[in-house]
Amino acid sequence: MKIGDLAEKTGVAPRLLRYYEEVGILHPFRSANGYRTYGEPAIDRVLQIRELLEAGLTTEMIREVLPCLEAAKEGTPKQCPVAKDLDGLRRQLSSIERRIEVLQRNRQAIKTYLHAWEDTLADTPAEAG
Template structure:
């Protein structure tokens, strides 16, 4: 697929996709006419890049860890990470965000449950 198709399927602007290529975290195939071509796996790759950026990883961190984020990472086959302390710090931040999200999910569930219970106990008014 062409860059415009990938952009449409991921919601990421073509300019940003070209930037991902420039910093080495997205690797299109170049056709004979020089156009970028992407396979179906590029969709998941772009979405994963967006998620990693959203939780605070830098493109440098992503470039280091992305090749090793498969189903069963094998650290000895991965290039050595330069910023392990930064990755550890980001992991702590992600875990904190998960805790906050879980607490908020529970609070919203309780709120909705209370409203649903109250709604079923109220008698309809006739007027």
């Protein structure tokens, strides 16, 4: 598929896809005429890149962890190279874990509120019309 097709399927602008190539986290094939072409796995890779960026990782961190994530998906016993910024990855992991805890607390608070609201509505007699 061409870059426009990948952009449409992932919701990521072609300019951003070219940037991902520039920083070494997306690897298109080049056709004889020089156009970028992508296989179907590129869709999942772009979506994973977006998720990792949203989680707070830098493109440098993503470049280091993607090979390990792909090896884990494939079930291939591949030893991951040591990342240049292990401390940065540890900080990101701690940050993600804190956000997960906050989200879980907020989810529970909203569930509690909704259940209380639904119970109140269930206990309120319907108005006679």
